[in-house]
Amino acid sequence: MKSIKYITYSTMQLFWLVALRVLIGWYFLYEGMVKLTNPNWSSVGYLLDSEGFLKGFYLSLASNPFILKTVDFLNIWGLIAIGLGLILGTFSRIAIIAGIILMGLYYFSHPPFIGLKYSLPMEGSYLFVNKILVELAALVVLFVFPTSKKIGLDRFIFSRKKK
Amino acid sequence: MENNKENNTNRKSSESKKIKRREVIKGLATIPVLGAFIYGWYKKQKFDRLLKQAIQEDISLDAVNPVINKNISKGKQIRIGIIGCGSRGRALLKAAGFVHPETIDTWKEEALKNKTDKRYHDYLEQEDLNLVVNGVCDVFDINAEKGQEAASNLNSEGSGGNMGAKPRRYRTYKELLAARDIDAVIIATPDHWHGTMTIEAAKSGKHVYSEKPMTLAVPETYKVVKAVKENNIVFQLGHQNRQNESYFKAKEAIKKNILGRINLIEVTTNRNSPNGAWVYNIPEEAGPSNIDWKQFIGPAPYHDFSLKRFFRWRCWWDYSTGLSGDLFTHEYDAMNQILGLGIPDSAVSSGGIYYFKDGRTVPDVLQMVFEYPDRNFSLVYSASLASNKKRGRVIMGHDAYMEVGKDLKIYVDTGSTKYKKKLDEGIIDPSLPLYSFTPGMKQVDAITSPTEQYFAGRGLLYTYRGGKRVDTTHLHIKEWIDCIRDGTQPSCNIDMGFEEAMTAHMGTIAYRENRKVFWDSDKQKIV
Incomplete structure (x- = not known):
């Protein structure tokens, strides 16, 4: 892959890529904070509601209290860290990859396939494509068109490393 | 330069x-x-806090689980006997710590298939009540054997496991009640035997845990109360929902007058399966050779041997109190617990056999209305055994209404005077619960059969203690045992039993005699 540093954007391209990054970051940060501040939140309900070919995997996560606690912890702090990474542009590459993985996990836990039914209310689901898949694709766009070394703290982090 | x-x-x-x-x-x-x-x-946190505060001023209820003192089953071993080892009898044995090995097999199998099925796990965590079963009685040989097998399963093992000694099987309940090595009895027979057996057990000094309804008819109800009180035994009526955490919360909310003036209480039964309509399976091996028919009939009118009547006894007035005694009593007890209802002033009833035209005499659709003029409210019961439409158990007040089951939800009424200002200001949203309480909130359960689901939804199967799921029947038996040990009276004691029996009988009489019946509180009589 071509080194990221040499991609040049027009002002408009850069502005909207950064805007997309920050907006998705906001989304992640909010989701994480809501879970962090709700003492009753647990991923157990979501995991147990899983369908599709990976159902067994998600159910096994929910069945062990220790694993469940770990899943909860990773979810909350993962969402917050990814959110901060995207907004501030710190270690954005890692944040974007982590975000893509997380979105993939969410997607396959509740795939919007024909015939699968969920007891939890679904938001924005339109046959195979849902909100999560769109967000996942947007993150891939951000991965291919990185901006954090132009606008973001990665500008300092990585320029210093170079020296 | x-x-x-x-x-x-x-x-x-x-x-x-x-x-x-x-x-x-x-x-x-x-x-x-x-x-x-x-x-x-x-800003959002501040706004949310403001809303919460504004609401809490009114309800001052928190979402914290009520504190229930847990006394540990120490003290000397209590020796029990069980009369009636059918499915309910065995469920009671299980709750007491004696589960049939085949049940363990099924639990283990199901837990392998479905990881959220925690019945085996929960059972192993159930407290040891320090009991021993010394006598088993059933008029059907196969059930008696199953009872013996369950009672001997001291190590909670599956089939082929290491069992203890089998308790003695008594051919008649009278012999069991005469046994010297039995302190207390569990009665899980058909309804027409409850009263007679309780009276005789009390007279022989045995403590009694009896399944509901307490009696089949009015006259024996007085005799049961007299026998229990005179002989000073510990009597517990089998309403395991006494142990449900959300009912404790509901009671607290009523005390704080969150609902305003209560004017209507609606309780319901909806089931839609043969099992739910008492059309139980008839085992192939059952017949006159292994059923003591004469003893089954006992105080009931004589009838020729009938497998249908024996296994589906709930369908006949001769042995059963129908919807009123079998299922309304659960609803009544829930409300009596929360509101302290007592016996109503009057009752009317109607219904019929509309779906299960299988020769039964008890109705499968039933309405009963009870009036409480002193309290300014009516209690309405409506039941169908052929529709699963979910209808809650609702207490309606002028300012808010409450739905109580496994969990508890309170909604503000749009016409409320008390909350009018907050409704106008948009602080309270009447479409969302003002307060909700779910025992053991972080848990999700897997409940299997439709009848089990019915009971679980109504808080009759499980509740939570300190975040752990526990069988309510186990807690109810435990309360009875604890009371025997320290000489106190349990929550569903004989007075509660009397109020409930009279209320249910009023409904039954109103239906069967097609008239409005009244309670004469001076004479303590139904007129």
């Missing part, structure tokens, strides 16, 4: 400063977004 040079370096340094500044701005450009997030978050 020198000037030029100086100018050049100056320009260069100012340019590099500019570049550096631009660098910094580019690096930090998105930080204000984080600031905006923090500001927004703070």
